[in-house]
Amino acid sequence: MSERIEIYDTTLRDGMQGESVNFSVEDKCRVVEQLDALGVDFIEGGWPGSNPRDVAFFERVRTLKLSGARIAAFGSTRRNALTCDADPSIQALLKAETPVVTIFGKSWLLHVTEALRLSPEENLEIIADTVRYLSARVPFLIYDAEHFFDGYRADPEYALKTLRMAAAEGAQRIVLCDTNGGSLPDFVAHATRQVIQEINVPLGIHCHNDGDVAVANTLAAVSAGAIQVQGTINGYGERCGNVNLCSVIPNLQLKLGYQVLAPERLQKLRTVSRFVSEMANCALDSRAAFIGDSAFAHKGGIHVSAVERNPATYEHIEPEAVGNRRRILISDLSGRANLLAKARELGLELNDEQRVLEELKRLEHDGYEFEAAEASFELLVAKLRGAHQPYFELVGFRVIDEHRGALMPMSEATVKVKVGSHIEHTAATGNGPVNALDNALRRALERFYPSLTEMRLVDYKVRVINSTLSGTASLVRVLITSSDERIVWGTVGVSANIVEASWRALVDSVEYKLTRDGVVSICSEPENEPGTSPDSVQEALV
Amino acid sequence: MSERIEIYDTTLRDGMQGESVNFSVEDKCRVVEQLDALGVDFIEGGWPGSNPRDVAFFERVRTLKLSGARIAAFGSTRRNALTCDADPSIQALLKAETPVVTIFGKSWLLHVTEALRLSPEENLEIIADTVRYLSARVPFLIYDAEHFFDGYRADPEYALKTLRMAAAEGAQRIVLCDTNGGSLPDFVAHATRQVIQEINVPLGIHCHNDGDVAVANTLAAVSAGAIQVQGTINGYGERCGNVNLCSVIPNLQLKLGYQVLAPERLQKLRTVSRFVSEMANCALDSRAAFIGDSAFAHKGGIHVSAVERNPATYEHIEPEAVGNRRRILISDLSGRANLLAKARELGLELNDEQRVLEELKRLEHDGYEFEAAEASFELLVAKLRGAHQPYFELVGFRVIDEHRGALMPMSEATVKVKVGSHIEHTAATGNGPVNALDNALRRALERFYPSLTEMRLVDYKVRVINSTLSGTASLVRVLITSSDERIVWGTVGVSANIVEASWRALVDSVEYKLTRDGVVSICSEPENEPGTSPDSVQEALV
Numbered sequence A, B: 001m002s003e004r005i006e007i008y009d010t011t012l013r014d015g016m017q018g019e020s021v022n023f024s025v026e027d028k029c030r031v032v033e034q035l036d037a038l039g040v041d042f043i044e045g046g047w048p049g050s051n052p053r054d055v056a057f058f059e060r061v062r063t064l065k066l067s068g069a070r071i072a073a074f075g076s077t078r079r080n081a082l083t084c085d086a087d088p089s090i091q092a093l094l095k096a097e098t099p100v101v102t103i104f105g106k107s108w109l110l111h112v113t114e115a116l117r118l119s120p121e122e123n124l125e126i127i128a129d130t131v132r133y134l135s136a137r138v139p140f141l142i143y144d145a146e147h148f149f150d151g152y153r154a155d156p157e158y159a160l161k162t163l164r165m166a167a168a169e170g171a172q173r174i175v176l177c178d179t180n181g182g183s184l185p186d187f188v189a190h191a192t193r194q195v196i197q198e199i200n201v202p203l204g205i206h207c208h209n210d211g212d213v214a215v216a217n218t219l220a221a222v223s224a225g226a227i228q229v230q231g232t233i234n235g236y237g238e239r240c241g242n243v244n245l246c247s248v249i250p251n252l253q254l255k256l257g258y259q260v261l262a263p264e265r266l267q268k269l270r271t272v273s274r275f276v277s278e279m280a281n282c283a284l285d286s287r288a289a290f291i292g293d294s295a296f297a298h299k300g301g302i303h304v305s306a307v308e309r310n311p312a313t314y315e316h317i318e319p320e321a322v323g324n325r326r327r328i329l330i331s332d333l334s335g336r337a338n339l340l341a342k343a344r345e346l347g348l349e350l351n352d353e354q355r356v357l358e359e360l361k362r363l364e365h366d367g368y369e370f371e372a373a374e375a376s377f378e379l380l381v382a383k384l385r386g387a388h389q390p391y392f393e394l395v396g397f398r399v400i401d402e403h404r405g406a407l408m409p410m411s412e413a414t415v416k417v418k419v420g421s422h423i424e425h426t427a428a429t430g431n432g433p434v435n436a437l438d439n440a441l442r443r444a445l446e447r448f449y450p451s452l453t454e455m456r457l458v459d460y461k462v463r464v465i466n467s468t469l470s471g472t473a474s475l476v477r478v479l480i481t482s483s484d485e486r487i488v489w490g491t492v493g494v495s496a497n498i499v500e501a502s503w504r505a506l507v508d509s510v511e512y513k514l515t516r517d518g519v520v521s522i523c524s525e526p527e528n529e530p531g532t533s534p535d536s537v538q539e540a541l542v
Helices: A025-038 A050-059 A087-097 A111-114 A120-135 A146-156 A155-166 A185-198 A214-224 A243-255 A267-279 A301-309 A335-344 A355-363 A374-384 A433-445 A452-453 A467-473 A498-516 A533-542 B025-038 B052-061 B087-097 B109-115 B122-133 B148-154 B156-168 B185-198 B216-224 B245-255 B268-282 B301-309 B336-344 B354-367 B374-384 B433-446 B450-454 B467-473 B498-516 B534-541
Strands: A007-008 A042-046 A068-078 A100-106 A141-146 A173-178 A203-207 A226-231 A393-404 A410-419 A424-432 A458-465 A475-483 A488-495 B006-008 B044-048 B070-076 B100-106 B141-146 B173-178 B203-207 B229-232 B393-404 B410-419 B423-428 B456-465 B473-482 B488-495
Touching: A007 A243, A007 B336, A025 A042, A042 A050, A042 A393, A042 B203, A050 A068, A050 A488, A068 A087, A087 A100, A087 A120, A087 B433, A100 A120, A100 A155, A100 A335, A111 A120, A111 A146, A111 A203, A111 A335, A111 B301, A120 A141, A120 A155, A120 B122, A141 A155, A146 A173, A146 A185, A146 A226, A146 B006, A155 A173, A155 A185, A173 A185, A173 A214, A173 B141, A185 A203, A185 A214, A185 B216, A203 A214, A203 A393, A214 A226, A214 B185, A214 B216, A226 A243, A226 B148, A243 A267, A243 B336, A267 A533, A301 A335, A301 B109, A301 B450, A335 A355, A355 A374, A355 B203, A374 A498, A393 B498, A424 A433, A424 B268, A433 A498, A433 B498, A452 A498, A458 A498, A458 B456, A467 B410, A467 B433, A475 A498, A498 B173, A498 B354, A498 B393, A498 B433, A533 B216, B006 B185, B006 B245, B025 B044, B025 B268, B044 B052, B044 B156, B044 B374, B052 B070, B070 B087, B070 B268, B087 B122, B100 B109, B100 B156, B109 B122, B109 B148, B122 B141, B122 B156, B141 B148, B141 B156, B148 B173, B148 B185, B156 B173, B173 B185, B185 B203, B216 B229, B229 B245, B245 B268, B301 B336, B354 B374, B374 B393, B374 B488, B393 B433, B410 B433, B433 B467, B456 B498, B473 B498, B488 B498
Parallel strands: A007 A042, A007 A226, A042 A068, A068 A100, A100 A141, A141 A173, A173 A203, A203 A226, B006 B044, B006 B229, B044 B070, B070 B100, B100 B141, B141 B173, B173 B203, B203 B229
Antiparallel strands: A393 A410, A393 B393, A410 A424, A458 A475, A475 A488, B393 B410, B410 B423, B456 B473, B473 B488
């Protein structure tokens, strides 16, 4: 089999219906460029008749140079009381001047009679009329049959009639939508086969995930003959989301042998997924199939040792095919095999496994977690091996957050550190206590370690551990993500005090940057031999 | 159809293989009680041969009074070099003294020859011998055929042979495992049908979600004749997780008509899901099918008005069937219909929609989000209607976080507030700046408003907005969850300063508690008429 399947991305329209998902016009344009680079065929950009932000987007997007993707504007069939010429939403679709227009119409009598309060015949006339009007005026017209599967279940003959109208009047694709997301794969396959026998226009499938089977429904429709898949990156969308293209595409291409993306483009899948999640400001589910951080992460000791021998033992595909990678998780469940595998993955030598294991267990018991903080793990191992040189020593810090009346609140930090034989005492303000601390620490260190100017913090996450126990008095775990021009790294700090936890993660981040750059510590002058005793390890960590 | 399907929960064993999922012995016992109340048939508690925590658990769990669930201990077939009598893992299984024992064996020659380095015949002998030994000694023995589907794909005859061994030697269930999670539904259905023709023992199905089709695979196996479903609450598990029982159970019962749980127990599904996510300390995916916060959340304007008329228009099941509820989301995408529906849901009157909409848009533009902070939304509406009485006025606060040498860091807050004509100036320490502020604020207010002693903070979440731009200097959104003896409520604060954002959320939380309790403000004495001008609204919010 090597049929070609079209991908129609609706992240920027249906995806934005998802809770907490929002894109600015600028975000949308950047997402368009990424989707085009990934190689999707259609990008639905928005609903020009519905909000002004989308009108601005369609003006902007015309200026982008795309390599192959076609932009689609989305809208509804005309209103009952208006002609297409007089319907402002239909006219807005034309004004968007996109190479593709997608309109949706009703297939389910419940919606026709209850939501729209129309007669079945009026609805058919609206579909026919709108498709006729638009197909004469736009280069490529797609008809989305909203609620097709619910409509087909309730009254198959009427649902098919709506499709026949759209087909007769010139729609170039007819898309079967499981709008409420409640259908199951066997039914989707059955209904799609019935439609294919009746309708001569190529079919698409548009699923929602309310039954947690949107991917299987989509695959079932393709197996039954649909040639276009509509979905969103990361499965964003109303309620439980649309079908996740990051799951559908690899299944179609790697498992079922369809032609979807060029292999080198498929390898961008994870990058595009992460980019969109950043733009949407929604943390990516680490368990997401194919592209999630945990998708090829091995924790159980038996699994780890088998995967080390042959990855096929516990991996269903090669992670690299979708731009992902194998990870070995450090955990007190895991035992020696994981630890050694992790050390190999990071290119670390472990002279004293037992000691590293015990220290890890102690720290994990205290609330540390190294799964998202590999930089802190590397530093820990280096410290335990005596191979780490501290770059400075903390004498003390203080942060003051002050709010007086209507003034903007202000944070001020003072930091006193010892660098070799020098004592630096600096102060800095910031938009918050951690920002102020970061500024003061850099001010103290940059004259000794100039490469720190390249480093920046890209994310900062706080997690309360055992949050049910005592609210803000619980332990706090801070994860900091930093980057320089080359790489991104994560560090962790844990404390009952959020500022202290942040400080620990900040210090690890600075030390990791300097270690990685091969900077020699000013503290490693002969009179300041780096400590390798358990005491100094403790202190460096705490 | 009304066949009975058994549910076998492995959250406490396979679920714990998931990244970031950890349960203490105490956690595990509490989860067992919840699962028993939900009505699952089997609860796999752990692997007594693999770690000491699980041994302790099996001792503890014997003291629990369960209504119907049977506890299972999990382990491997015996090692090649040992007899069952001499194998410590097999003996640990017996010592756990559970009513059910589950052992797994290998069905896939790749694992037999590469991971275990055994001959195919040795593996068959190990399976036969272990099943024979255990089925003579434990009340109920379940055999998990690990990697069955990969094994069947590679060598169907050998894979079936391993099952025949287990069946012949007395296993009471044979469970087909898609251990690598890469199979697709059509293949799972086909292979299951083949097994049913060969094997007379009732079958189970155990799927992983690496292809994002675990739910569909499970449903396919049940349709083909399997009568037991193994899975985890919230889909926790190695890599992409095990099949999510919170999706499988409602699909089986509400859509396919199988008998799984009593309807009144099915209504506990969401509560159990949330409980387990709290215990696992893993935030629940709001988009999770059936039980997620967003599963019946409506944002698009068209959807909202249709659902208001007839929920079936955009809901595949009744949310109450699984203990969930409909939510109307407040968003700048949503328009008037959503706002009015939301107000109705909360029992609020809206006299001046346009003003509320504009203020909402302004705040959302500034980074506020009310989707998880309905208490802040209610306060906002009350303020805009002039119906809110501020309970105090902030004069100023200051927080100092100090770290000196090896001492534990300390946070101290001073708060000055005006309550009616009284000025209160208090100080308090805390484990962090927010905790200190919370303590100082309560100290200032409790003598005026004693019911505040009932209130506690249950969670505290920090989210950096636009985090890619400037790290710790970005805007910060703080969500605080509070509770008293009766209800739980969420509030939100946004600022560039994390302490300030936390303060705003804290103040909303206190004001919501007092409003809800019907407490009259001491500030509402005649000389302190509550302000309804835009100025005072701004100030109350900021």
